[in-house]
Amino acid sequence: MIRINQLKLSPIHSEDDMRKAIKHSLKLSDELEFEYKIVKRSIDARHKPEILYVYAVNVKIKNQSLENKTIKKVYNNNVMLTTENKYTFPCTQISDNQENTLRPIIIGFGPAGMFCALFLARCGLKPIVVERGQCVEKRLKAVNEFWNTNELNINSNVQFGEGGAGTFSDGKLNTMIKDPSGRIAKVLETFVEAGADSSILYNNKPHIGTDVLCDIVRNIRKEIISLGGEVRFNTCLEGIDAPNNEVKSIHVKDTSEQNLKTEKIDCDTVVMAIGHSARDTFAMIHEIGIEMVSKSFAVGLRIEHPQAFINYNTYGDATYKNLPVADYKVTYQAKTGRGVYSFCMCPGGYVVNASSEKEMLAINGMSYSRRDSKNANSALIVTVTPQDFDGIGPLAGIEFQRKLERAAYKEGKGSVPVQLVSDFIDNRISTKLGQVTPCIKGSYEFANIRNILPEYISQTIIEGLDNFGNLIKGYNMEDAVLSGIESRTSSPVRIIRNDLGESSIKGLFPCGEGAGYAGGITSAAIDGIKTAEKIAQKYIK
Incomplete structure (x- = not known):
């Protein structure tokens, strides 16, 4: 079997286009029969508005004896022989004498x-x-x-x-x-x-x-x-x-x-x-x-932007109708020595009240299969270690989470606390929304989320927002909506x-x-x- 990597096609390509690209890559004659299987597909949007799908495909030539000759003929680092690694569970069926276990x-x-x-x-x-x-x-x-x-x-x-x-x-x-x-x-x-x-x-x-x-x-x-x-x-x-x-x-x-x-x-x-x-x-x-x-994990907030804004950042003026809604990944090492990064990014999604204990509040992100909400949301989280926890012992991290979730419940008066980015930076409660209306499952309430977080986490997120605004122009827009607390990352x-x-x-x-x-x-x-x-x-x- 032959693997072709970096096979690039337009997002609106046809089955015939794919077969032609495979033939061209392997220099196959028209009469030579083959079948193929897509192994991976990703998107190359580096040269927007031109967008490309990038494929890795496995190809089986009907006359398998020709595969070695084909590899030598094309002499391409993106073309190689490969084998398919099929998983096998080590035991197939229980024996009769094990029925009474x-x-x-x-x-x-x-x-x-x-x-x-x-x-x-x-x-x-x-x-x-x-x-x-x-x-x-x-x-x-x-x-x-x-x-x-x-x-x-x-x-x-x-x-x-x-x-x-x-x-x-x-x-x-x-x-x-x-x-x-x-x-x-x-x-x-x-x-x-x-x-x-x-x-x-x-x-x-x-x-x-x-x-x-x-x-x-x-x-x-x-x-x-x-x-x-x-x-x-x-x-x-x-x-x-x-x-x-x-x-x-x-x-x-x-x-x-x-x-x-x-x-x-x-x-x-x-x-x-x-x-x-x-x-x-x-x-x-x-x-x-x-x-x-006890182990390290991460805590922070969720941020919501218009999905159209995230799409434009990724695809520019591309007009292909079948492109998926865009996502993103951002990460930054702050002066505090802590990293802040996006996590569980949900294109076309919702922030959800994910609480599981009374008078405590935690959130998460969720999308349906169509990813057709008007907002994109992602967690912006900062790693915390056992040295940050108030107590000691294996359960100290749980108590750290609970402390934050109690504060979130109190700050939001039982609802998800929300705040505009500009107000979070200025440490004041929000009073009205801008161009971003939250897509939240559950009720939400204007609040000052800075009252929930330890200051070292708030400052790390603020510094991260400034940096992310350079990576994705406008990411730190004043009326992007923050909500908290994202405490169940792991x-x-x-x-x-x-x-x-x-x-x-x-x-x-x-x-x-x-x-x-x-x-x-x-x-x-x-x-x-x-x-x-x-x-x-x-x-x-």
Whole structure:
């Protein structure tokens, strides 16, 4: 198979244009038959208004014996022989003598827990999933009710429920991790099998969108159940029995009933895929002695600009009708010694009230599949380390988050606090909007966000805004809208695990973003697959 990199075509190219470009790159005669597969597609907008799609494609010539000769003939560094790396799960099916083993328990049904459960189910281990929130159908209603009324369901919200926090995001699937095993491709293929558009297999920055992602996670749940797995919603982990540092059972509570009944489940394998906001669960496992440490993360604000402004910055006067809405990435090292950077940028998106605890307020960004909101939003965040936290110990970062979220709730009077950039810089409350009207899911209130943040973070963001205005002219426009607080960028803790994937308690497998081993949907899903591999190798001989 031949790989062609840097194959450039107009955004309005046809299938015939693609085949002609491949023939030209490989110097193929018209009669030579071939097939191709797009591996990656990105956009080159450096010479706007001329915009180009840049492809990497794999090409199979029907007469494969000609491929070596073709490579030598074209003598091009962007043309090379390649092989397709297909992921294979190490175990295919449980053996008959394993049917009576205790079923593995998955705590949490976000991307990590979902993919761990799916791959264990596919090899016959019939996992039991415990999820404190609701199924996605009911969760959607609970979240929309919260946005409309400010009445928070602490167990089913933007953070908790089927699909995890990623369900109410942009559904971004790009990741910075390197994984030669093929797991990244396997995650994307699994999403396509569950209903995602096949373009996520090759787009440089693939995304699904909250609306489509809801259908996808439901379809994955149905496959798990069809393979003998079980998914228990409205079920919260309350305790773990681990005599001699070995898991023997767990205790769970039904969060949907008034009597809050508790159930004991015998088990010897528990996957802790609890997500980055399961603060009560972090406290519980810390209390029973599971080894964990506080870690760095980032906090800051969200900024909204007109999407048309971001599009013009990227594409200029280009008139192609099928270009995707534009995104951006900015980063800056401030004089404070801290970095400030954009994070989870949502083109055509919404800022969402993503709170999960009473009288605390956190926000996130979200886009639907069409990305057709009038605003672009992105987090502007600053890294904080354990040295910045008031306390010590593994849970100090959580208390740092809570302090900021309480302040945000108070400053916004229970609603999302918003402020114009100019007023943030001048340290005064905003009183009216300019050309940017916030696109926010949930109520919002004019406030002085400087009252929420430590001053070193505010000053770092102010300096960053000034620099970003040089990178994207007008980025620091006076009436761009800021909102806060963006505090759930990643987990504030890491649960220590060994080479077998287990914590300091045998049989307990920390997994995914909440455990401190992932950041985003795809990397969390990959960590779920890795954990499933270790469990399968443990129980299937």
